[in-house]
Amino acid sequence: MKTIFLVEDDHSLRDLINFLLSDKEYNVEAFANANTFENRIKNGEPDLILMDIMLPDGNGVELCKALKLNSTKGNIPVILMSAHADPSIADDSGACHFIKKPFDIDELYTEIQKYIG
Amino acid sequence: MLTASDFKQNLNLQGLPFNIENALEDLPIPVLICDNKGDIIYFNTAFNDVTAKKINHGDSIFDEEIIQFLDTSGNPIPANASPIAQIILKKESASALKVFLKKKGDLPHTMVTKIHTDASKEILAFQFSFSPQAYSEKRNLKRNTLSAIVESSNDAIISKDLNGTITSWNKGAEKIFGYTEKEILGKKVNILIPKDRISEEKLILKTIKSGKSLDHLETRRLNKTGKEISISLTVSPIKDIFGNIIGASKVARDISERLKGDERQARLSAIVESSDDAIVSKDLNGTITSWNRGAKRIFGYSEAEVLGKSITILIPKERLDEEKHILKNIASGKRINHFETIRLTKDGRSIHVSLSVSPLKDRKGKIVGASKIARNIEDQVRSKKKIESYVEKLRILNSVGKDISSKLDLENVLQKVTDATTTLSGAKFGAFFYNTEVASGESMMLYTLSGAPKSAFEKLGMPRHTAVFQPTFSGQGVIRVDDIKKDERYGKNEPIYGMPNGHLEVTSYMAVPVVSNSGKVIGGLIFGHPEEGVFKKDHEVMVRNIAAQAAIALDNSQLFERVKTLSEKKDEFIALASHELKTPLTTIKGYLQILEKKISEPKSRLFLNKTLDQANRLNTLIDDLLNMSRIEAGKLEFNYEDFDIRELLLDVSETFNYSENKHELITDFGDLPVLIHADKQRIEQVINNLLSNAVKYSPLADKVYLNLKLDQGKAKVTVKDQGLGLTQEQQQKVFTRFYRAESTKGINGLGLGLYLTKQIMDAHDGMLDVKSEEGIGSEFYFTLPLAK
Incomplete structure (x- = not known):
């Protein structure tokens, strides 16, 4: 079972995605802020990270950049999400994909499947 | 015997x-x-x-x-x-x-x-x-000569006897009077005398008979044609060898020409003397040979003082070469006209004169000197300079006025104001000090400086409440003094009591408060000059006027800054709001999509789809709001790329057909790809916007047309509906923000769609326009430049 780390501060959306992905038989670990995610990732090896950009204590783009510099965790695919209309904000992040909110749930599945099957 | x-x-x-x-x-x-x-x-x-x-x-x-x-x-x-x-x-x-x-x-x-x-x-x-x-x-020789002289004389030499009968008549007489010797010999001299002068002849005869001569009697005589001529008459008695008077010799000189010449001479002399211009003559060595009253008036020297002196006493040292040049011209017979230069007066003043110099020739045409006419153009030069200075002032004022009214950048405006007022007041330096309250309450801030480096003030304290500065920074009025160091307000402030070391030298001092409309003292313009008495009343008036304008500019600038801040806050708010709105929308949409997959009951599916549609509309509205605020703030970014707009149109129409729609989309995109350089996402937004408008505003129609063609080297996309149409007035306003036609009441929308579309087109160097007829339909079209 593939593990997905989900970082999303809005709890209803976090619940929705958690529900969707668990339904598709992914192992989902959800985080409400950057801090808890950063603590967890130190010892964790998810197969994919799905992360909101605007977090209460951090920025998904910056988190992603930092992660890509890490020798062991740099290869983990990261999908960034945002309600920001301009996807170019994620350009330099090193993320493999950007999903604009609101998204179609099918689009989300499709993208995730691309990277971890 | x-x-x-x-x-x-x-x-x-x-x-x-x-x-x-x-x-x-x-x-x-x-x-x-x-x-x-x-x-x-x-x-x-x-x-x-x-x-x-x-x-x-x-x-x-x-x-x-x-x-x-x-x-x-x-x-x-x-x-x-x-x-x-x-x-x-x-x-x-x-x-x-x-x-x-x-x-x-x-x-x-x-x-x-x-x-x-x-x-x-x-x-x-x-x-x-x-x-x-x-x-x-x-x-023989002597007599010959005498006779020849008599004959060749231009004067009439006539003799008559005591009865007045003419006894001899020379060639000169013939020339003057017109009679030949033959005609006149034996005739009475009276035929030469005008009637009113007959008595004169009696007097002459009487004089002659008494043995006296008459010298140079100027009178008039008649010539053969009866014309009166002016002559000068010398009559001497002719005596026989025994001294008896037997007649008279008359020498008559025609003085008509001379009289004319005299008259002319007199007139010319009078003109020369009464002229306001200096009229001076000099010989070729530059020695002054005549000097009129005008010359005395202009240069101060009397005629007696300068006659025989060199003209160079009037010429400033550095202009002595001019005289050489003038003499050279004169010697070659050339005139010099209206040469503007500077000459010296007796008391050493330099004055502006306009010189005209002409060669003076003797009767044989040889150049013997020069006449100089010098006009004092001091007043002209002064008024010319005055005008130039006014023009310059006006230019500066105009440029300041323009900057003040058009620029909102505070520092720029103040620098312009400081520069202009410093120039116009003739100050050595000028500064604008801004009234700021620091903790001590004792400071003002140097904002802009003209005529001196900023470092000249940076290290000095700027106490605001000294006797000198206080009236300015409390807005009491203008201070203008010829010597600030002699002013009673000066030097009262401890610990330095005067200007600190390193202060720019100031004697003339002028300070003008800058007071805003609301009466608040914004600051003060301060001017200094090391010399005494530089600032005059009109400088004060001018600076005060500019200061008043500057105050308005400062007010505007502050207002502008406030509005800008507010506007930025609004943009921030909209960005935040749209973000915050989208997060729950994402959740709503997600759950609806999950439900859509789980529910098969048709009616429920219909409701669910309607709800999803509305969620999507809500999303679009939020996007429009966000985009508008970004466009307003100039923050909307575009990602340009080369792409085939025909392909994009095919995608869009496919999506259109796929969604449930009662309108049929009729397309004509041609057969060939059309590459353009644009932001694909924005162009898609534009096409979708025009299409959804076409559907929305043609509720009773069932067709919408979408075309692509090449038009004058550009890609032209047309969206045509058979809907309500627009009046001329509506067509003019349709691209403005928040505009919605009256007739569209009951149709949803913020009135942002076409405004955004227009902004996107403008950013792309494209064109968006509409052709419409009320009740028949509208045709919106845009053109975009092709990719290079």
Whole structure:
């Protein structure tokens, strides 16, 4: 079972995605802020990270950049999400994909499947 | 027989006032005196010179060796048959008798006789007047010359007898009066005299008869044509050898020309003297030869002071070369016109003059000097400078005014104001100090500085509440003093009591408060100059005016800053709000999509789809709001790429057909790809917006048209509906923000779609327009440049 780390501060959306992905038989670990995610990732090896950009204590783009510099965790695919209309904000992040909110749930599945099957 | 001594005695007895013998001896005219028998009792040297034989007293006049008589044709006749014999022997009276006399050879001589008849003793005196040839070489020459002079004289030389009958007439007389000698001889001189001057002739005759001369009588005479001419008349009595007045010689000079010349001369002199211009003449060495009153007035020197001096006393040292140049021109006959230069006055002042210099020529045309006309153009130059300075001031004022009203950048405006006021006031430096409250309450901030580096003030304290500065920074009014150091407000502030070390030198001081509309003192413009008394009333007025304008600019600028801040806050808010709105929307949409997959009951699915549609619309509205605020703030970013708009249109129409729609989309995109350079996502947004408008505003129609074609090297996309259409007025307003046509009441929308579409097109160098007819439909079209 593939593990997905989900970082999303809005709890209803976090619940929705958690529900969707668990339904598709992914192992989902959800985080409400950057801090808890950063603590967890130190010892964790998810197969994919799905992360909101605007977090209460951090920025998904910056988190992603930092992660890509890490020798062991740099290869983990990261999908960034945002309600920001301009996807170019994620350009330099090193993320493999950007999903604009609101998204179609099918689009989300499709993208995730691309990277971890 | 009368002897010579008797004769002399007789002459003496007559009491003549001079020694007649001596007088006759020296006379160049041959004179012979004989008694009534023809015996010679006296002859003078001149007579002896013309006779062939040496004569003695007692010789007879009829001796043919002495005088040969000729007839009127010049043939010799016997002496006793000659007219002279008639006079002498037959005692016939004779006057002005013409006879011929022959001396050696056959030269004819004119002999004019005058008979003097003494009561007791008859003596005849003959005066021989010879034609020139008869004289000895020397006398000949003299007489020739005299005669030639008379003949060639331009003056009229006339003789008349005491009756006023004209007896001789020279060429000059002919020229002046027009009569020939032949015409006038024997005529009365009165024919030359105008009626109103006849009395003059009587006076002349009276004068002549009394033996006096009349010198240079200026009068008028008539010429042959009856025209009056101005002449100068010299009349002298003609006396016979015994001193009897027998006539008068008149020398008449035509002075019409001279009078004209005199008049002209006088007029010219008067003009020269009364001229306001300096009129000076100098010779070729530059020595002053004349000097009029105007010259005195302009240069200060009197005529006596400068005559004979060099013109260079008027020329400033550095301009001495000019004089060389002028003299060179003059020497080659050239004039110099209106040459503007500077000359020195007696008291050493430099004055602006305009010089015109012309060569002066003598009668033969040789250049002998120059006349100079110097006009004092000091006033002209001053007013010219004044005008130039006004123009410059106006230019500066205008430029400041423009900047103040058009620029909102505070620092820029204040720098312009400081620069302009510093220039206009003639200050050495000027500064704008901003009123700021620091903790101590004792400071003002140097905002802009002109004429000195900012470092000149940076290290100095800027106390605001000193006696000098306080009136300015509390807005009490303008301070303008000629010497601040002598002002009673100066030097009252401890610990330095005056300007600190390193302060720019200030004597003249002017400070103008800058007060905003609300009455708040924003700051002050301060000007300084090391010299005394630089700032005048009009400087103050000018700076005050600019300060008032600057205050408005500052108000505007502050207002602008506030509005800008508010606007930025609004944009931030919209960005945040849209973000916050989208997060729950994402959740709503997600759950609806999950439900859609789980519910198969048709009616529920229909409701679910409607709810999803509305969620999508809500999303679009949020996007529009966000985009608008970004466009307003100039923050909307575009990602340009080359792509095929035909392909995009195919995608869009496919999606359109896929969604449930009662309108049929009729397309014509041609067969070939059309590459454009644009932001694909934004262009898609534009097409979708136009399509959804077409559907939305044609509720009763069932067709919407979407076309692509190449038009004048551009991609042209047209979206056409058969809907409500727009009036002319609506068409003009349709692209403005928040505009919604009245007729669209009941149709949802914020009125942002077309505004955003237009903004996107503008950003792409594209064009968006509409053709529409009310009740028939609208045709929106845009064009975009092709990819290069």
